[in-house]
Amino acid sequence: MPDQRTVLITGATGNIGRHIVAALAAAGHPVRAASRHRPTDPAAAAHHIPFDWHDPATHRPAVGGVHAVYLMPPPVSADPVGQVGAFLDLAQDAGVRRVVLLSSSAIRTGNPGPGQLPTAVTDRFPEWAVLRPSWFMQNFVAEHHHHGASIRRDGEIVTATGDGRVGFIDAADIAAVAVRALTDPVPHNAEHLLTGPQTHSYADVAAMISEAGGRPVRHRTVDVDTMRRRLVDSGIPDGFAALLAGMDAAIAAGAENRTTSTVADVTGRAPTSLRDFCTAHADHWRPA
Incomplete structure (x- = not known):
């Protein structure tokens, strides 16, 4: 039986998000596909909710009743911490327990700007993973x-x-790791270099x-x-x-x-x- 707790996917129409939505829906997980634009794929569109990083009115409805969040930060932002931090506060207040953050292999945790986001997640949530893909x-x-x-x-x-x-x-391989990080019974609580x-x-x-x-x-x-x-x-x-x-x-x-074995270690392929x-x-x- 799949976990029946709702998972929110931000950036649901992107390279990674659309694969995550499809995999979760196919496995029977309740999923919210959050994006500014409605997905063109009918299956994904059935799970769509409006979400815009620049419209805070869309944030609280998105996290209500959610257990886990796949967090894709605002695109082309060199300093997203304030914007994302406010959203994470809402998610924490709403009872979200697990957040899987999309970061980058090129961004060191703790560095200014996007490097501050992993700490913003781990300081707020007991269950987490940070994806650092190449x-x-x-x-x-x-x-x-x-x-x-x-x-x-x-x-x-x-x-x-x-x-x-x-x-x-391949973004599909990142998505496969994200699905495991979002749904595995034991939280990963780790940074995954992919x-x-x-x-x-x-x-x-x-x-x-x-x-x-x-x-x-x-x-x-x-x-x-x-x-x-x-x-x-x-x-x-x-x-x-x-x-x-x-x-x-x-x-x-x-x-x-550099290369790592993380994709195979987490997904088995x-x-x-x-x-x-x-x-x-x-x-x-x-x-x-």
Whole structure:
């Protein structure tokens, strides 16, 4: 029998959230799919509730009667602590016991800005998990992401990462870990560093996309300030653009050149490889 306590999924229409909603609903867990826009998938739409980080009136109804929350912080915010902290206070008052926070492998717990969020969760809730995934494979297919857009438009991936390597991860694997962290009888009360099975440079990624999609794609390296300006020009706020460009510099210095067994340890199955992901999404990159 599945746990009958309600689970709230913020960011329910995103790369990770939609997989979590689908898995929980399929397993019979009561779920609330919280997002600004109603999901297009009919099954997910049946669980939808309105939720907007910039509309506090949507927050209290979302957490009422909820046992566990998957927390995706406000996007493109370099300092989300105040906004998220107010929501977590509401959740605590409403009786929420478990929170699973989406963080990042590039964000150290305790650092300014997003690095303050893990403590905001662990200080308030007795049951928790912090997911720290590496960079998403979906960034190369999402047209709203600067990498996905530049691949389709210019046939290139532009970074300040140099030859640095990353353990790119499929969002579906992150979601599988999140589902376990939300529903396992024993709370994880741990930070989970999540990666794919191998590390790759962005030049490796470009080569795999070229092979799978049948079109030339290259990696072009720029300096950190050029990367920041490029991100700002794409519509990303300057503070968050500076944060992202700084993460590229950290990759160049080797910060993301690592893999972990966490996906397999938590879910019992191996994570998706980048080559398999590229093969599965080849149609996205093929010339029209």
